[in-house]
Each structure stands twice: as C-alpha cells, then as structure tokens.
Amino acid sequence: xxxxxxxxxxxxxxxxxxxxxxxxxxxxxxxxxxxxxxxxxxxxxxxxxxxxxxxxxxxxxxxxxxxxxxxxxxxxxxxxxxxxxxxxxxxxxxxxxxxxxxxxxxxxxxxxxxxxxxxxxxxxxxxxxxxxxxxxxxxxxxxxxxxxxxxxxxxxxxxxxxxxxxxxxxxxxxxxxxxxxxxx
Numbered sequence: 001x002x003x004x005x006x007x008x009x010x011x012x013x014x015x016x017x018x019x020x021x022x023x024x025x026x027x028x029x030x031x032x033x034x035x036x037x038x039x040x041x042x043x044x045x046x047x048x049x050x051x052x053x054x055x056x057x058x059x060x061x062x063x064x065x066x067x068x069x070x071x072x073x074x075x076x077x078x079x080x081x082x083x084x085x086x087x088x089x090x091x092x093x094x095x096x097x098x099x100x101x102x103x104x105x106x107x108x109x110x111x112x113x114x115x116x117x118x119x120x121x122x123x124x125x126x127x128x129x130x131x132x133x134x135x136x137x138x139x140x141x142x143x144x145x146x147x148x149x150x151x152x153x154x155x156x157x158x159x160x161x162x163x164x165x166x167x168x169x170x171x172x173x174x175x176x177x178x179x180x181x182x183x184x
Contacts, residue, residue: 002027002031005041006027006030006031008082009026009027009030009078009082010023010027012081012082013026013077016081025070025074026073026074026077026078028074029070029071029074029075030042030074030075030078032053032071033049033050033053033071033074033075033078036052036053036056037049037053042078042079042083043083043085046079046085046087047087047088047091050075050079050087050091050093051091051092051093052093053071053075054068054071054072054075054091054093054094055093055094057071057096058093058094058095058096059094062096063096064096064098064099065095065096065097065098067096068095068096072091075087111130115127115130125139125140128142
C-alpha cells in the first residue's frame, strides 16, 4: 500500500491532468528517491541528496540517459510542484552516457539463406521489409497488385479505408505507387 504522501502526489498529478503512465513513473522514482535517502521525507533533503541519487543511478545502476532524465523530471516536479521548494539550476551529478550499439549486419549469403527459408506466402512482404526498410505495419497496409509479370514489376497501392464514399462498396483509394523489381 502506498503512503499518504505518495497518494497525495498522484492525486495532485491527476488534478493537473498528467497521463496515467507519467503518474506511475513519477511516483516510482519519487519512492525510489525516498528509499535511497533512508526513508527521510523529501522536505529534509534537497540539492545534495538529489545529486547523490542521480549519480547513484548512473554509477551503480547504469541506467540509460532517458531513464535518468525521467527520474530528474520526477524530482523537479516533486520539489517545484508539491513541496514548493524548487531545486537550483546548478545540480552537479554524473550524467548517464549513451551506450553505442553496433548494428548486426548479415552477409549477403546469410540474407539469401534467410529469405529462401521463408514460406512463399510471406516472402514478398519480408523482401519488402528487408530491401526497402519498410516497417511491418507499413507492409501490412499495402495492397499488392501484380502487373506486367513479364517485366517482373510489382505495384504497391496504399488503401485508405477511412475516406469511404457514400456507397459502402466503394472506397476512395489514396494511392502511392512504387515500382519494385523483383525476380518473381
């Protein structure tokens, strides 16, 4: 069960029309901050304790920069919006660094082996996603029309069902035509 103080914070945020997930996130980080400071009330803590907490997140927990930013925003809200005792602008804490991620690159032989193992029903959408960088939902929304099989040309039509005409049987097609040349 949450403390009356945390319930007060979430009620105040609800009254200010914060999103549910934002409220949950801020309460989580405020609770973590209170626990980090040995269950002391945030009124008895200020800049020094906030700096220690944010440095702890980076040094010991190795959180991502966005996570550390959310924790900082939660504490800024706590001190500015709830306790009416704003933090200073000169907080000196260790900022989290973005970890570089090396992309996984497949060789041409590995890609060919992968695409040949795919069931023929899903082969064209997978080739589109790999070859042109389309996302899954973008590929799902395309209507595939085969035209001119001799030239191996595939025309993709984007179907926008939201702009239906008066008759339910007919749809206005807001179409984008792309030509891809595949070996079909």
